[in-house]
Amino acid sequence: xxxxxxxxxxxxxxxxxIVDKQGKIxxxxxxxxxxxxxGRLMHYVQDLVDKDLVKKDFDDSSTFYIITDKGLKFLAxxxxxxxxxxxxxx
Amino acid sequence: xxxxxxxxxxxxxxxxICELISMFITFFIGVYAYRIFKLxxxxxxxxxxxxxxxxxxxxxxxxxxxxxxxxxxxxQQLYVGKVIQLYALYNLGYLIHVVLALSAYxxxxxxxxxxxxxxxISLSFIFVIMMTILTEQVFASFHIIxxxxxxFICxxxxxxxxxxxxxxxxxxxxxxxxxMLSQLVFVFINRLPAFYVAGEIxxxxxxxxxxxxxxSIFGKK
Numbered sequence: 001x002x003x004x005x006x007x008x009x010x011x012x013x014x015x016x017x018i019v020d021k022q023g024k025i026x027x028x029x030x031x032x033x034x035x036x037x038x039g040r041l042m043h044y045v046q047d048l049v050d051k052d053l054v055k056k057d058f059d060d061s062s063t064f065y066i067i068t069d070k071g072l073k074f075l076a077x078x079x080x081x082x083x084x085x086x087x088x089x090x
Numbered sequence: 091x092x093x094x095x096x097x098x099x100x101x102x103x104x105x106x107i108c109e110l111i112s113m114f115i116t117f118f119i120g121v122y123a124y125r126i127f128k129l130x131x132x133x134x135x136x137x138x139x140x141x142x143x144x145x146x147x148x149x150x151x152x153x154x155x156x157x158x159x160x161x162x163x164x165x166q167q168l169y170v171g172k173v174i175q176l177y178a179l180y181n182l183g184y185l186i187h188v189v190l191a192l193s194a195y196x197x198x199x200x201x202x203x204x205x206x207x208x209x210x211i212s213l214s215f216i217f218v219i220m221m222t223i224l225t226e227q228v229f230a231s232f233h234i235i236x237x238x239x240x241x242f243i244c245x246x247x248x249x250x251x252x253x254x255x256x257x258x259x260x261x262x263x264x265x266x267x268x269x270m271l272s273q274l275v276f277v278f279i280n281r282l283p284a285f286y287v288a289g290e291i292x293x294x295x296x297x298x299x300x301x302x303x304x305x306s307i308f309g310k311k
Contacts, residue, residue: 006130006132007129007130007131007132008126008129008130008132011129080307080308081125081126081129083256083258083307084122084123084126084258084304084307085126085135086254086256086258086259087250087254087256087258087259087261087262087303087307088138088247088250088262089202089246089247089249089250089253089254089259090134090135090138090201
């Protein structure tokens with residue numbers, strides 16, 4: 001059985017999903033890619049918007065989520081953090 | 091009333107420097123682990139940062155205690171009142187070092203064994219207090235207990251290194267294995283002052299290995 005993702009991993013998966021769509025993604029696509037329920041996803045996304053890792057944008061009455069520079073830095077930092085925690089077996 | 095100084099005179103102060111360097115390394119690791127804890131909110135990272143911060147404070151306490159005693163020893167400004175003060179300071183510094191170091195090692199064991207039962211965690215810390223009382227004035231006992239706890243820690247890091255096959259995991263194991271070895275060396279400090287010197291150097295080498303691990307991770311893009 002696949003191990004349950006921790007909060008950091010979920011944030012990473014959300015941001016990576018946005019990067020994979022050239023930095024801009026619709027909520028529906030993000031829902032499929034993130035493998036989260038709608039409620040949980042919205043909770044995480046709002047948290048990311050509040051922390052300035054992601055910003056909301058509107059385009060012809062469609063909502064998009066765009067990754068910010070801070071979000072890109074987090075992704076780079078995440079790999080280092082993962083390496084650190086893996087080296088301690090956590 | 092004895093203040094036992096294991097260091098040879100020529101090494102006075104150098105052991106404090108070794109411990110200060112070890113302190114900076116453990117704080118560095120602890121602070122980074124704290125950052126990860128703030129991001130993830132997970133208990134395991136809390137245990138990790140706490141254990142390294144406790145180790146850092148333990149080294150700071152020992153370093154300061156040694157430094158003050160050596161300074162008084164070297165300047166030969168000793169009289170009854172001063173000796174009584176130094177004795178109290180020595181006891182306090184030693185106590186802080188032992189209780190914090192053993193707590194740190196115990197936290198790491200509990201973390202690596204994934205112990206979640208609060209009763210077991212509480213019992214472990216009662217043992218830490220008891221071990222601190224038992225090792226009072228018997229430095230070798232503290233090092234034997236540390237050696238055993240570090241042995242458990244090393245076993246887990248070895249399993250992790252074999253599982254992940256990452257260089258950083260092997261370095262973490264190596265660092266803790268060297269720390270375990272340093273505790274074994276310290277057990278013999280009563281025999282010869284050279285063992286104290288060797289123990290301090292080996293211990294520092296262990297922490298330097300952990301620092302190398304961290305720097306190699308930060309160096310990656």
